[in-house]
Amino acid sequence: MAAEVVVIGSGPGGAVTAMLCAEAGKSVLLVEEGKNLPLQWPAHFSSDEILHKYRNAGVSIAVGSPHIAYVEGRCVGGGSEINRGLYHRTPAYVLDQWRTEFNVRDLSLDILVPHFTACEEIARVEYLPGEASLLSMRLYEGASNLGWRVVEAPRLYRYAGGGSKQSMSETFVPRFLEAGGRLIADTSVRRLSRTGGKWRMEAKHASPEASSQAIEIFADKVFLACGAVQTPALLRRSGLRKNIGNSLRFHPMLKVVAEFDDDINVPGDFDPVHQVKEFEPHFGMGCSISNRPMLALAMATRADSFALVEHRWRRMGIYYVQTTGGCALVRNAAPFRDPFVRVWHSDYQLREYADGMKRLAEVLLAAGATAIYPTAPGYPVLRSMADVRKLPETLPRGSGNLTSVHIFSSCPMGENEALCATDSFGRVHGADGLYISDASLLCGPTAVNPQGTVMAIAHRNATRAIENGFH
Ligand SMILES: Cc1cc2nc3c(=O)[nH]c(=O)nc-3n(C[C@H](O)[C@H](O)[C@H](O)COP(=O)(O)OP(=O)(O)OC[C@H]3O[C@@H](n4cnc5c(N)ncnc54)[C@H](O)[C@@H]3O)c2cc1C
CATH class of the missing domain: 3.30.410 (Cholesterol Oxidase; domain 2)
Known part of the structure; x- marks a missing residue:
């Protein structure tokens, strides 16, 4: 299997990136470990939803004193399918702090506003029409x-x-498919390597009942969007370790x-x-x-x-x-x-x-x-x-x-070499054509619900990569 661009993970970071690359005329393959299930099934907040759309049926532990039990989505659309979609733009003071401490170029609320606006137009953001519960x-x-x-x-x-959620499987993923993008679900990428000027990915079907045969995927450019725990795990498995997986943060x-x-x-x-x-x-x-x-x-x-x-x-x-x-x-x-x-x-x-x-x-x-x-x-x-x-x-x-339910910052972006895994726009240091485009990139907690920030940063970085011809 081959494509110009492979995006691994279809949550908010991956879906926004994949849609922009496909609409820019690239051949794009979006690879997702979880299943491709309708937003309406299983019912939101049901035990079946937890079984089918959450990683490890919702049981993941960060071990410590005290532990933190955290949750990740694992389905087409990632966390956006199972979350409540409470939405905020990143507060200006948070972005200013990231810019200063991590030396991130071109990052401020003013610079992000067009990216927030573009994402909000596709994934609609609304206030309650009447009184709250x-x-x-x-x-x-x-x-x-x-x-x-x-x-x-x-x-x-x-x-x-009657109301309906606006998740990636309802918004960015359909637009990605309309633009000619290809989606393969139920497929987990286990390792990346560089060979003959291309990225080679070793993948496997994720369901135990499916074939265990290895799948090989080749691409010129790869965007990692597996979420803040799985992205550093995949990079480290692939031998890339500088400032990767050392600074995972939570709310x-x-x-x-x-x-x-x-x-x-x-x-x-x-x-x-x-x-x-x-x-x-x-x-x-x-x-x-x-x-x-x-x-x-x-x-x-x-x-x-x-x-x-x-x-x-x-x-x-x-x-x-x-x-x-x-x-x-x-x-x-x-x-x-x-x-x-x-x-x-x-x-x-x-x-x-x-x-x-x-x-x-x-x-x-x-x-x-x-x-x-x-x-x-x-x-x-x-x-x-x-x-x-x-x-x-x-x-x-x-x-x-x-x-x-909010995890981020395991591979922060910026020019501060002591802290950052990528440059200011998500390019992994020392890995030509390899980008990160998910919550891992955020330099710290957003203080507010993070999906808006994940989408806007992914939009900013993918737009720049496309404009620069991926150089
Ligand atoms: C229960 C819950 C409630 C939340 N509530 C809100 C809220 O109200 N408002 C808000 O703003 N945010 C909320 N969030 C957080 C928000 O959903 C996340 O910030 C956002 O989804 C992160 O996007 P992402 O692209 O970084 O990763 P994710 O959404 O985690 O997507 C990563 C995707 O990559 C896939 N993947 C992982 N590894 C591989 C691999 N090796 N190969 C292929 N695919 C892989 C995963 O299956 C997953 O689908 C909530 C999250 C949860 C879990």
């Missing part, structure tokens, strides 16, 4: 009562006609279940959209999907969880505080297929997690919560600010239940 409004009211800054996040969503989350006096959890309501911005960039807060199975899972560390959820789920919602802590290494651990991820947290970050948890409890009490059940084991039920003040000043290292 009661779960969402409770957070809004609590923050307003305290005088804290709170916003409605727009979503990659089309609200008309670690701590969650609580809040119980109110009245029914706030109404099946069929639109997903919650309010976010508390008062403490950014240290931490932000929001409301998670709070259906009965998710509530049962969130309460699983409590002995009385089943009875509580069974009887009171209509009065309960799951809320989170999301920080920017943790830094991890990604390493291959032969003979295992999955890379090993090791995370460290500084004492400062542990204090920030604990502070975030207290602020989350404060806003929920101000919203009228009568009981708050932290999901971290060993934490007591909170019913008043007096209870909140008794919480530890720092998250105990042995305490678990940090989770993350």
Whole structure:
């Protein structure tokens, strides 16, 4: 199999890149490890969705004290298929910090605006047409009562006609195919090498039931877009290691279940959209999907969880505080297929997690919560600010239940040779014609939901590569 350009991974970074290259007239092959499934099947937030569209059925751990349980998409469209599509452009201060610390050329909000706009036109970004769900409004009211800054996040969503998500499989991938691009799903690239002036990729069918025969793919240019853990793992397997997989970052989350006096959890309501911005960039807060199975899972560390959820789920919602802590290494651990991820947290970050948890409890009490059940084991039920003040000043290292759905920064871009894996536009150092175009490139946490940043940076870099004739 051969193409001028091969893009590996079809999440937001890969799908944007593949579409631009195909529309520029290149012959492009998009290779995706996961299956090509419709956005509507399995149902969003169902257990079948977790089985079919999440890597390892949603169980991946960054080992540390505490661990972080993180989640990756594994299907055509990657994380965009399973996420909620809460959308933000990157804050200017985040880009300014990356430009200064990592010496990234041509990076500012002004420079990225045309790229945000171009992506937003294809993957539509909309605000709710009416009032938000009661779960969402409770957070809004609590923050307003305290005088804290709170916003409605727009979503990659089309609200008309009952509502539908705007994922890569609905937007960029169809345009890529219309432009003549070829997609092969259910195929995992295991290794890259350079031979005869071309890139050679060794790939295999990903499903156990499919043929185990090796597939060889050749290309002039390769864009890696396997996500922030799989991209460095593939590069390191292929012998490329400089500043690769040394700086994986997260948005670690701590969650609580809040119980109110009245029914706030109404099946069929639109997903919650309010976010508390008062403490950014240290931490932000929001409301998670709070259906009965998710509530049962969130309460699983409590002995009385089943009875509580069974009887009171209509009065309960799951809320989170999301920080920017943790830094991890990604390493291959032969003979295992999955890379090993090791995370460290500084004492400062542990204090920030604990502070975030207290602020989350404060806003929920101000919203009228009568009981708050932290999901971290060993934490007591909170019913008043007096209870909140008794919480530890720092998250105990042995305490678990940090989770993350936002991962990035394992191969940062920029001209700072001590830190960066690629140049300012995603070209891997010392590897002619090899680019990275996914969340790995981001120089650090975005503080806001990251998909908008991933798409805009991929759009900026692919546009530049095409304009420069890939030189
Ligand atoms: C549950 C969840 C909720 C989220 N919520 C939001 C949100 O509301 N808003 C927001 O902005 N962001 C959200 N995110 C984050 C967002 O989805 C990611 O930032 C984004 O998807 C990252 O894009 P990417 O292109 O870097 O990688 P990914 O989306 O991870 O795509 C990588 C793709 O590469 C494929 N792949 C990996 N290895 C190989 C290989 N060796 N060969 C072939 N293919 C390979 C994978 O199967 C995957 O499909 C969420 C993420 C998750 C998981």
